[in-house]
Amino acid sequence: MTELRWTLRALLSHYWRHPWQALFLLSGLVAGVALWSAVQVINAHAKASYEQADSLLGAQREYTIYPKQGTSIKQASYIKLRRQGFTEIFPVIEARVETQQGMLLSIIATDLFALPTESGSTGVAVAGDNRAWLDFIQPPYQAWIPEALANQLDLIQGQQLLLKNGDLLPPTVIRSDAQQGWQILLDIGAAQALLSRDTLDYLAVGPVDDERRQALEEALPASLSLVKNQQALNLTQLTDSLHTNLSAMSLLSFAVGLFIVFNAVRFSLWYRQQTVKNLRLMGVGLNTLAVALLLEALLWSVIAASAGLLAGYAISLKLLPTLGSMMDGLYGAKMSSELLLKPTTVFIAWAMTLIGLLFALSLPMWQVSKQSVIHGSQLSSKWRQDKVSRKQLGILSVMLGLAAALLYPFIDSVLMGFVLLGLILFSAAWLLPYLLASGLAAVSKVTPKQRPLLRWMISDGWAQLPTLRTAMMALLLALTCNFGVETLIGSFRTSFTDWLSQRLTADIYLREQRPEIAALIAEGKSTGWLSDTHARMEMSTYWQNRPADLRGLVPTAPDTQTLPLAKAIPQAMQLWNESDHSEPWILANEQVHYLAGIPLGGSITLDTVNGPQVFKVAGFFYDYGNARYQFYLPRQMLLKHWPQARDSGIALWVNHLAEGEKNTSMSMAEKAMLKAGFAPGDWITQSRLRAVAMDIFERTFTITLAMNTLTLIVAGLALLTSLMAILQERLPQFAGWSALGVNRWEQLMVILIPLLLFVTISWLLAVSLGALLSWLLIHKLNVMSFGWSMPMLWQATPALALAVLCLSLVLFSVAVTHWRLRSQLPKALAQLGSTG
Amino acid sequence: MNVNVTCDTLAINQPLSRTKGYSLCLLLWLVMGALVPLLGHAEDDTSDAYQVLRQQVDGFAEVTPDRPFVFPDDHGPHPDYRIEWWYITANLQDEQGKDWGIQWTLFRQSMDAKPVLRGWESNQLWMAHAAVSSPHEHQYAERFARGGIGQAGVLSANRRRNYQQPFEVWLDDWVWKSQTASPFPSTLSYNIGDTEVRLNMRSSTPWVLQGNNGFSQKSGKGQASYYYSQPHIQVEGTISHQGQHHQLTGHAWLDREWSSQPLAKEQKGWDWFSLHLESGDAVMVYRLRQTDGKHWLSGSWIDTKGNSVSLASTDILLREKDYRWVIVNQDKPSQAKKVKLPLSWEIEIPRLDKRWQVDSLYDQQWMNTQFPYWEGIVKVQGSDTGMGYMELTGYPVEIIR
Amino acid sequence: MPLLDITDLTKSYAHAEGVTPVLDRVGFSLKAGESAALRGESGSGKSTLLHLIAGLDEADSGVIHFDGQAIQSLNEQERAKLRRDRLSLVFQQFHLISTLPVLDNIRFQAALCGRYDEMFEQELLGKLGLQDQLHKYPHQLSGGQQQRVAIARALLHKPALVLADEPTGNLDEQSSLQVMSLFKDLVQQAGSALLMVTHSREMANYLDHQWWLQHHTLSLLSASDD
Secondary structure (H helix, E strand, O other), rough: OHHHHHHHHHHHHHHHHHHHHHHHHHHHHHHHHHHHHHHHHHHHHHHEEEHHHEEOEEOOOOEEEEEOOOEEEHHHHHHHHOOOOOEEEEEEEEEEEEEOOOEEEEEEEEOOOHHHHHOOOEOOOOOOOOOOOOOHHHHOOOEEEHHHHHHHOOOOOOOOOOOOOOOOOOOEEEEHHHHHHOEEEHHHHHHHHHHOOEEEEEEEEEEOOOOHHOOOOOOHOOOEEEEOOOOOHHHHHHHHHHHHHHHHHHHHHHHHHHHHHHHHHHHHHOOOOHHHHHHHOOOOOHHHHHHHHHHHHHHHHHHHHHHHHHHHHHHHHHHHHOOEOEOOOHHHHHHHHHHHHHHHHHHHHHHHHHHHHHHHHHHHHHHHHHHHOOOOOOOOOOOHHHHHHHHHHHHHHHHHHHHHHHHHOOOHHHHHHHHHHHHHHHHHHHHHHHHHHHHHHHHHHOOOOHHHHHHHHHOOHHHHHHHHHHHHHOOOOHHHHHHHHHHHHHHHHHHHHHHHHHHHHOOOEEOOOOOOHHHHHHHHHHOOOEEEEEEEEEEEEEEEOOEEEEEOOOOHHHHHOOOEEEEOOOOOHHHEEEEEOOOOEEEEHHHHHOOOOOOOOEEEEEOOEEEEEEEEEEEEEEOOOOEEEEEEEEEEHHHOOOOEEEEEEEEEEEEEOOOHHHHHHHHHHHHHHHOOOOOOOEEEEEHHHHHHHHHHHHHHHHHHHHHHHHHHHHHHHHHHHHHHHHHHHHHHHHHHHHHHHHOOOHHHHHHHHHHHHHHHHHHHHHHHHHHHHHHHHHHHHHHHHHHOOOOOOOOHHHHHHHHHHHHHHHHHHHHHHHHHHHHHHHHHHHOOOOOO | OOHHHHHHHHHHEHHHHOOOOOHHHHHHHHHHOOOOOOOOOHHHOOHHHHHHOOOOOOOOOOOOOOOOOOOOHHHHHOOOOOOOOOOEEEEEEEOOOOEEEEEEEEEEOOOOOOOOOOOOOOOEEEEEEEEEEOOOOOEEEEEEEEEOOOOOOEEEEOOOOOOOOOOOEEEEOEEEEEEOOOOOOOOEEEEOOOEEEEEEEEEOOEEEOOEEEEEEEOOOEEEEEEEEEEEEEEEEEEEEEEEEEEEEEEEEEEEEEEEOOOOOOOOOEEEEEEEEEEEOOOOEEEEEEEOOOOOOEEEEEEOOOOOOEEEEHHHHHHHEEEEEEEEEEEHHHHOOOOEEEEEEEEEEHHHHEOOOEEEEOOOOOOEEEOOOOOEEEEEEEEEOOOEEEEEOOOOOOOEEO | OOOEEOOOOOEEEEOOOEEEEEEEEEEEEEEEOEEEEEEEEEOOOOOHHHHOOOOOOOOOOEEEEEEEEEEEHOOOOHHHOOOOOOOOEEEEEOOOOOOOOOHHHHHHHHHHHOOOOOOHHHHHHHHOOOOHHOOOOOOHHHHHHHHHHHHHHHHHHOHHHHHEEEEOOOOOOOHHHHHHHHHHHHHHOOOEEEEOOOOOOOHHHOOEEEEEEEEEEEEEEEOOOO
């Protein structure tokens, strides 16, 4: 024990005397854990926010109870359901009111007491901002107005907004909850008083299981119907894919962390090789040394895991907006801490660090044990062996690459996809030293003979290469990660936005068609605000024993004509529109192509009222995130084969009289719809739909990019550590050169030129590797697990931005190194020649 | 919070009302007032939450001695008073002789001294707490509703009008309902998750007016409430729990209480006991814990016929025998808390030559509601054997780090 | 029985250009408490010999007996124990642990083998003049002082044999002689045998025997030779 204690003391005293090295070592570990845990939190958080996007004030809304006739529900019907024990339901009133300036405002009202909570029982949680909402539910009430809207309306806290009809809204309370959107939240009592009515618009239903839903359906009076909440976009399904991809990237950042740790451990041992040698001279056994180093690793892993979790928590808090549902301002913080404090999370983080450390330690330890005590390793003496290691790594790399190529055709699960990604990554990382050496050799060859100084600067790269090797691999992976995520997100964002704008071309979507619609269309056409409509039909059926949706489109409608197709036969839309084939053409979503394996022009047999009917696929349309098969037919065709198909929503295109008058026509349209007898909850505008979808994505994108930059910075730190190590060891050499008359500028170039060359090669490899990974993720993994693809977008801008980032990283590292060199050189010069 | 010297001075002189329901009123206040961000913080320091009760709100009716009680009118709400409750606890046994217990309470709170009873603008707020202590576990739930819309309330006959109005207390489908104007016989039905409770209750003994003819003084400084009880309620019914139906019989205890004046400044919380003894007698004892250590004790002894004897501070000796930790939210480590509670007691009433040991049947009977407290079954040994209910409030809850 | 008995020790290093012989059938013995100087030209294999004795390197052939035990028969673990408990090494580069203060450096090996004599420590510190340096770090000391620390460390646990490799090689002549005479005295006081590599005749003269390594073999020198 004494031996172990003293050995540990000697080993650890190093960090006490050189805290910077402890910091470098920790930074890699902490970064790894922090990135991993922050990605966990962000993923969980984003998922939760998708779910919340469709909820009212944190209350999930799975079903809605609508009146069959008219637009309102009697309060007594609601109370009766509550008294039957249906505590999942809560009342809602939606309305539009007009400001003095003619702006239409959305109002949504509910009873905060009645909102279902997560436990399923009724309950009230209080906003985290200490604001008494006693005043919210009691006259004169309050109007909770989102900050941006309040700014637009020039409202200050406590002010009452004057409406066109002379009524006043309750006193303003400015809220910053994301969920509220552009709606003004009122208490039901306030809304009824404002609108002079005593009824409700609809009843929202929180999460219910099948049994419960059935009970509710049975309990409903004949005048009400329970309708599944049809989301315009199923965000959860859509984003599953994004998160699979992000998980892949977070694994990548873990790999970066691993390389960084490996680098740090290697240097921490190298710096202490004298100590290790002294210890062995004094008779400390290898076993004791190994145990001491293990204990040290254990210590670091505990510190790093806790610090990493803490940092991850801090990062996630910093990056996550105060999302907080209205009901729970501390939501984000609570969720993060709950997730990060879970014993499994803590354990995984700790195990990850420890395994990373042990992995990093095992090779140097093995080397130390093989090494004779007296011949302490010199970094530069290793460069003779470097060729050998390079070759070994190169062979390993080729083997991994071959394995990846062999595996590629057989991939059929996400897990195997990840294995493939891992193979490719490590193959590339291990190939890097070989590429760097070849690059160096090639550049040496073309350097003119009459420039000896330049030749010397380049050839010095041979001395730097062995030490820089691991750091360069870490940098490569960090760059790859960064570029891959950038490409992935870019593709996702671009195609999603394009898809949204192609798919959501109409300005207003009406939830269902009602008899009033004919009058509305007539009115719209005559007064000129309405330019086009598209009344769709739909029905559900089964295809290949799985639920499938059939949609009847009007071929002339604007959105049908611009329907984006992933793959199509020539003149697909024209053929699709011709109904006189015995095997009519049909459009199917990509899922039919990828998951069911139907080729273009392939046959689809569907059960119609007249028996099975064969269709041929004219094209596949992008259908992001849909978990079901979907087919598009011309409306008439659908009706011919399935007369029972029902009308679904109707899309309205508003006539944009002139640029800048969109608001005017939109408010005309909304007023017209109100007048025609539609309730405000019956429609959703394109901008709102789009805002809901994009808001959430943007947040995840921003966070992910921020995380990636962080990874890169940490990798840069590893590079700096390596440069410092080189400097430390080669100080006498620099002193020697200095004595020979090499000036500071030339010394700087000796460090800079080879490094620039190495980083350039790494960058080139990273850009291609990142593109390859994104391609695999988008075209292989995504298609495989979700059945849909998207066009991959390769952009030069992020690659160039990355180049700039690399350059600044190199310049910064070299500047720091050079500064250290300047401060240490005089001493080294003084020692020159004293002993060797 | 309108804490100022005048208020404090007033508060000290206010009579404190009772015991049991206070936690729940506090809860209501918390909910209504939203004075503390609930998630995490409010529960960390329950004594802070009590602070809400120590304020005074002007304009409500005052509790004064010698008020005549009129039944069935007084079974209904008294909206001129700030807080009020209908509080049922019961000790039950199943066919195997195992002990069960239930608690069911409806609280009313007036947000303003001028009651508004109808419509969404009503300032009457309702909160219900329900719990089932099975032989193995304690389940609980809470619900909220506002008055005026029919979602919650109390209907009671009135001598001048609605003389036939059957008595009913409810929030959503949690209902205590009688077929007649009298609260008994009646049925109580509610559910907590998939545990369903259906109990028939009857009683033939007279109402017990607590304290001085229903004027229940709570401290030496004269704080008080109106307080009456029915300690002898026979219960039979079923609880279906985890898919099994249990036939249960036993005794329930009803407390009715209303008041306007909040707690005194120096009162931290209370310990309350209602015991059903095997002899058929019943006893109620409570203690209001004051920061100065001069705790206020009160109680009553009720024989099988319903004749009661009020017990004054000097009649009762109450001693904690054991403090134990109760862990809250064991399944959610990040929200785990612990609270140290006196779960073993000795109650002595020298005047009646009685001395009992009172122990919790099991310790995990914590109500982790928005305002948390311990309420659960206790067993009685000593001069008599029996079962009862105990409520402990105002003990500090610590977050487990 | 001699403390150290070496017979026919042979060592050569293989490299790309062939084989370089270093030691060729070297043999000698040293009794407990005796001291001997090992002299010879640069590259004559003096240091290699010390390393072989300390178990830091493997001989091609021949036997090293230490206290009757053949070093070659020990495994790495046992050699480490031998170094820890019975031997001390003093080098030209002092091999102090730069991150520990002087006092910890001095006590290090004694702590490792669990033989600590406080009186002797006081004596060592006093004679070596280190009392005021105990809480400094090695880099804050002069070369002579660092070597004194290394000597104190090597002797505190009273090893059976001290192996010294040009212990004063880093010092100027004046301090060399000073340190040497102290070193010799203290080794004697510790009761240790000493085998010292040196190129200096003056240094060698302090010791009981002088041996000369030439052409990879050992020859005895009398004090008058050379």
